[in-house]
Amino acid sequence: MRLSTDKLACVRGGRVIFSDLSFEVRGGESLVLLGRNGAGKTSLLRVLAGYLQPSDGRILFDGGDPEADLGEMCHFVGHQNGVKLHFSVEENLQFWAQYLSVGLSAEEEKARIERALDGFGLTDLVDMPAGFLSAGQKRRLCLARLLVAERPLWLLDEPTVSLDTASQSYVSTAVNDHVRGGGMVIAATHIELGLKAARVLELGAHAYGGREYGADYGSGERRN
Amino acid sequence: MSGFLTLIKRDIRLALREGGAVATALGFYLIVVAIMPLGLGPDLKLLGRIAPGVLWVALLLSALLSLDRIFMNDFEDGSLEIMALGPLPLELVVVAKSLAHWITTGIPLALAAPVLGLLLNLDGGAYGVLVLTTLIGTLGVSFIGAIGAALTLGLGRGGLLLSLLILPLYVPILIFGVSSIMSVITGPSTFAASFMILSAISLAAVVLTPWAAGAALRMQFR
Numbered sequence: 001m002r003l004s005t006d007k008l009a010c011v012r013g014g015r016v017i018f019s020d021l022s023f024e025v026r027g028g029e030s031l032v033l034l035g036r037n038g039a040g041k042t043s044l045l046r047v048l049a050g051y052l053q054p055s056d057g058r059i060l061f062d063g064g065d066p067e068a069d070l071g072e073m074c075h076f077v078g079h080q081n082g083v084k085l086h087f088s089v090e091e092n093l094q095f096w097a098q099y100l101s102v103g104l105s106a107e108e109e110k111a112r113i114e115r116a117l118d119g120f121g122l123t124d125l126v127d128m129p130a131g132f133l134s135a136g137q138k139r140r141l142c143l144a145r146l147l148v149a150e151r152p153l154w155l156l157d158e159p160t161v162s163l164d165t166a167s168q169s170y171v172s173t174a175v176n177d178h179v180r181g182g183g184m185v186i187a188a189t190h191i192e193l194g195l196k197a198a199r200v201l202e203l204g205a206h207a208y209g210g211r212e213y214g215a216d217y218g219s220g221e222r223r224n
Numbered sequence: 225m226s227g228f229l230t231l232i233k234r235d236i237r238l239a240l241r242e243g244g245a246v247a248t249a250l251g252f253y254l255i256v257v258a259i260m261p262l263g264l265g266p267d268l269k270l271l272g273r274i275a276p277g278v279l280w281v282a283l284l285l286s287a288l289l290s291l292d293r294i295f296m297n298d299f300e301d302g303s304l305e306i307m308a309l310g311p312l313p314l315e316l317v318v319v320a321k322s323l324a325h326w327i328t329t330g331i332p333l334a335l336a337a338p339v340l341g342l343l344l345n346l347d348g349g350a351y352g353v354l355v356l357t358t359l360i361g362t363l364g365v366s367f368i369g370a371i372g373a374a375l376t377l378g379l380g381r382g383g384l385l386l387s388l389l390i391l392p393l394y395v396p397i398l399i400f401g402v403s404s405i406m407s408v409i410t411g412p413s414t415f416a417a418s419f420m421i422l423s424a425i426s427l428a429a430v431v432l433t434p435w436a437a438g439a440a441l442r443m444q445f446r
Contacts (some may be wrong), residue, residue, distance in 0.1 A: 046445075049309065050308075050309075051308070051445040051446065052446055053446075054443075057234075066417065068311075071308065071309045072310070072311060073322070074309065075309070076305070076306065076309055077300070078302055078305060080300075080302025080305070081302060082301055082302040082303040082305070082306045083301065083303075084238060084303065086238060086241040086242055087238070087241075089351065095230065096306070098226065098227070099227050099230050099234075099307070099310050099312075100227075100306075100309075100311070100312075101230060102226065102227070102311050103226070116438050133401055145306070146230040147255050210284065
C-alpha cells in the first residue's frame with residue numbers, strides 16, 4: 001500500500017498555502033507534519049481526505065479496494081469531535097461502526113466497540129451520555145472512532161488536543177499499533193506523539209510571507 | 225443500504241431525544257391556526273372557506289422553522305464531515321436525512337392538520353383528503369428544504385436567507401395542495417388532477433433535490 005503526492009498545491013483565499021509538495025507514505029509508515037500556525041497542515045490533511053480540491057498536482061493511492069475512492073480508505077480526525085451529546089458513549093460508537101463499514105456482523109461490531117472502548121479507556125463510561133463527558137473524554141470518544149471501522153489511512157489533525165499526558169499514551173498506542181499492522185498515519189501535531197520510526201515533513205515556507213520556494217519539500221524529510 | 229437505514233434511525237432517535245425542534249414546529253402550527261379565528265371573527269362560513277389555505281400556509285411556515293435542523297447540528301459538531309467519508313455517497317446522506325426530517329416533522333404536522341381543521345370549521349368531507357395531501361406535500365417540503373438548509377449552513381444565522389430561498393419553491397406545493405382540498409369541498413376541478421400534480425412535484429423533489437443539496441454540502445466542506 002502506498003500513498004504519494006505529485007507536486008501538490010493548494011491555494012486558499014488567493015494565497016498559496018503550499019505548492020510543489022511531493023511525498024510518499026507506505027504501509028507501516030507514519031508521517032508527522034510540522035509547521036507553524038497557518039503553515040498548511042490542516043489544509044494538506046483536508047486535501048488528502050478529499051474535502052478540498054488541490055489547485056494543482058495529484059494524489060496517488062496504490063493498493064486497497066480499487067472501487068473505493070481515497071475518502072473511503074481514510075479516517076479523518078479534525079478539530080471537531082463528531083460526538084452526539086444526546087447519545088451515550090456506546091451509542092456514539094455503535095453508529096459510527098455501523099455507518100462506516102459495510103456488512104458488519106453483530107458480533108464483530110460488538111468486539112470492535114469493546115476494543116475501541118478499551119483502547120481509549122472509556123469502558124467505565126460506556127452508558128454515560130456524551131453530554132456529561134469532559135473535553136478530554138469527548139476527544140477520546142472521537143478518537144475511539146478510529147478503532148470501530150478499519151481504514152488503512154489515518155489523517156489526524158492535532159489528535160491530542162485537550163488530552164492530558166496519560167490520555168496521550170492511548171493515542172500513541174493506537175497509532176503505533178495501527179502502523180505496526182501495516183497501516184499508514186499522517187498526523188499534524190506539535191507535541192511528541194511517541195511515534196516509532198516516524199518521518200517528519202516540514203511545511204511552511206509560504207506561510208512566512210509567501211516566498212516562492214519551488215523546492216521539493218519531500219527531499220526535506222528527515223528521520224525522527 | 226445498511227448505512228442508509230442506520231442513518232435514518234439515528235436521525236429519528238436524535239430528533240426524539242433533542243425534542244425541541246419537533247415540538248417547536250408543532251407548537252407554532254397550533255398557535256398560528258388557533259389565533260386565526262380570533263383575528264377573523266366567528267364567521268363559520270368564512271372560516272370554512274379559507275380553512276384549506278390557512279392550514280397549508282401555516283404548515284409551510286412551521287416546516288420552515290425546523291428546516292435548518294436537517295444538517296446544522298451535524299455540520300457544527302463535525303459529524304457531517306465524517307459522514308462524507310462513509311461508504312454512502314453524499315447524495316444518499318441527503319436523502320436519508322431529508323426522509324428522517326419528513327418522518328419527524330412532516331408526518332406529525334400532517335397528523336395535526338385535521339385536528340386544527342376542526343378549529344377552522346373545515347368541511348366534513350375534506351379531512352381524509354387534508355391528511356393525504358399534507359402527507360405527500362410535506363415530503364416535497366422536506367426535500368426541497370434540504371437544498372436551502374445545505375446552502376445556508378456556513379452562514380450562522382441563515383434563517384431569513386433560508387426562507388427567502390425556499391418559500392418561493394414551495395408555491396407549487398401550496399397551490400396544488402390547497403386546490404386538491406378545495407376540489408373536494410367546492411369543485412369544480414377534479415381531485416385526481418390536482419393531487420397527481422402535487423404528488424409529481426413531491427416525487428420529483430425526492431429524485432432531483434439530493435443532487436443539488438449534495439453539491440451544496442461539498443461546497444461547505446471547503
